[in-house]
Amino acid sequence: MRISELSVKSGVAIPTIKYYLREGLLHQGEQTAATRAEYDGSHLRRLRLIRALLEVGRLPVASIKKVIDAVEDESLPIHEMLGIAHYALGPTVEPEPGEDWRLAREQVDRLITDLGWNIHPDAPTRDELAQTLVRMRQLGLPIDLTPYVEAARKLVSEVEMDTIPFHGPRDAAVEALVLGTVLYGKALDTLRRLAQESESAQRLNPQS
Amino acid sequence: MRISELSVKSGVAIPTIKYYLREGLLHQGEQTAATRAEYDGSHLRRLRLIRALLEVGRLPVASIKKVIDAVEDESLPIHEMLGIAHYALGPTVEPEPGEDWRLAREQVDRLITDLGWNIHPDAPTRDELAQTLVRMRQLGLPIDLTPYVEAARKLVSEVEMDTIPFHGPRDAAVEALVLGTVLYGKALDTLRRLAQESESAQRLNPQS
Numbered sequence: 252m253r254i255s256e257l258s259v260k261s262g263v264a265i266p267t268i269k270y271y272l273r274e275g276l277l278h279q280g281e282q283t284a285a286t287r288a289e290y291d292g293s294h295l296r297r298l299r300l301i302r303a304l305l306e307v308g309r310l311p312v313a314s315i316k317k318v319i320d321a322v323e324d325e326s327l328p329i330h331e332m333l334g335i336a337h338y339a340l341g342p343t344v345e346p347e348p349g350e351d352w353r354l355a356r357e358q359v360d361r362l363i364t365d366l367g368w369n370i371h372p373d374a375p376t377r378d379e380l381a382q383t384l385v386r387m388r389q390l391g392l393p394i395d396l397t398p399y400v401e402a403a404r405k406l407v408s409e410v411e412m413d414t415i416p417f418h419g420p421r422d423a424a425v426e427a428l429v430l431g432t433v434l435y436g437k438a439l440d441t442l443r444r445l446a447q448e449s450e451s452a453q454r455l456n457p458q459s
Numbered sequence: 460m461r462i463s464e465l466s467v468k469s470g471v472a473i474p475t476i477k478y479y480l481r482e483g484l485l486h487q488g489e490q491t492a493a494t495r496a497e498y499d500g501s502h503l504r505r506l507r508l509i510r511a512l513l514e515v516g517r518l519p520v521a522s523i524k525k526v527i528d529a530v531e532d533e534s535l536p537i538h539e540m541l542g543i544a545h546y547a548l549g550p551t552v553e554p555e556p557g558e559d560w561r562l563a564r565e566q567v568d569r570l571i572t573d574l575g576w577n578i579h580p581d582a583p584t585r586d587e588l589a590q591t592l593v594r595m596r597q598l599g600l601p602i603d604l605t606p607y608v609e610a611a612r613k614l615v616s617e618v619e620m621d622t623i624p625f626h627g628p629r630d631a632a633v634e635a636l637v638l639g640t641v642l643y644g645k646a647l648d649t650l651r652r653l654a655q656e657s658e659s660a661q662r663l664n665p666q667s
Contacts, residue, residue, distance in 0.1 A: 369661055380646065400650055430598055439611060445582075446614075447545065449577040
């Protein structure tokens with residue numbers, strides 16, 4: 252299909268498609284004449300992926316680029332490729348000076364060891380969790396992560412990982428991991444806030 | 460304490476404290492002389508709250524202002540006050556034209572009715588979940604929310620709501636709701652990504 256049809260089918264404006272082509276987020280079409288390129292279903296699917304990452308995942312373009320580079324670089328072993336995509340989805344957290352941080356980070360490392368989880372020693376998610384623990388402690392929130400660990404483990408092992416085609420094409424595996432992480436994460440977060448509103452309404456107005 | 464001591468104890472720079480005072484995020488201290496005000500523990504606690512909302516919740520200043528206005532406006536009934544704080548925590552989602560959106564929104568409303576959840580008809584969380592469902596459908600992800608509904612309900616009813624002092628001072632209730640929503644949500648999201656990395660490592664390298 253031509254770029255005009257790609258635009259109609261994807262709902263993405265032509266100038267935006269050209270921007271994605273220039274930035275390398277979208278692979279080039281097949282050049283069929285000097286000023287004409289042909290696009291196919293892979294471009295349509297990629298545009299939907301970019302849109303989901305932008306609008307639902309709220310990732311900046313630089314992070315989207317990293318994810319897509321990992322999908323396209325066939326020389327990367329699958330585990331590293333998935334890790335790059337995965338880490339791009341998290342926020343960047345800088346370790347903070349002081350005892351609070353050191354203790355929280357130790358708590359995270361101990362938790363991971365105790366659970367027997369297989370996590371890279373430099374995984375940025377360790378610092379991310381440590382930051383949350385520091386804030387919880389500073390603000391006096393109770394810090395028992397057990398129910399959250401259980402919920403996360405159950406969802407991931409019983410549901411989410413089964414949706415990922417680990418032994419199929421590598422792009423499909425990354426795509427499923429990224430989309431699942433972002434979209435199921437978003438659904439879970441929204442459902443949690445819905446449950447909070449409902450529970451709060453019931454506790455405050457038992458007759459309602 | 461003077462503003463200099465407030466700065467040291469909170470770790471927030473004096474110009475930033477003055478900015479929060481001007482924006483109404485931080486309540487004024489007690490004026491003890493023309494150029495001198497006295498601050499207390501309530502200011503220290505408020506600065507920690509602002510920092511948590513900014514750094515952990517990643518809320519823009521306008522949203523933080525809304526939350527704090529709701530905490531301070533004693534004329535607001537507690538359920539409305541909690542709602543304002545709660546809705547400020549979610550993203551702003553605009554309904555999209557088309558059949559996909561209509562179907563997804565219907566699915567959300569039906570889910571809430573079937574669950575018997577007590578949710579305001581105009582709650583922005585309804586559109587937020589609809590948007591995620593539209594993306595899932597467009598990208599071909601399986602949409603069975605049951606395990607996520609169960610996880611959310613369990614965490615909220617068995618753990619989170621018990622940390623909120625509904626019948627104590629109103630500011631404490633909002634603060635606990637906001638902090639719990641943001642920080643436990645963040646912890647859950649990070650733990651989910653940690654569980655994914657571990658599960659992925661084990662499935663790809665069974666000997667590790």
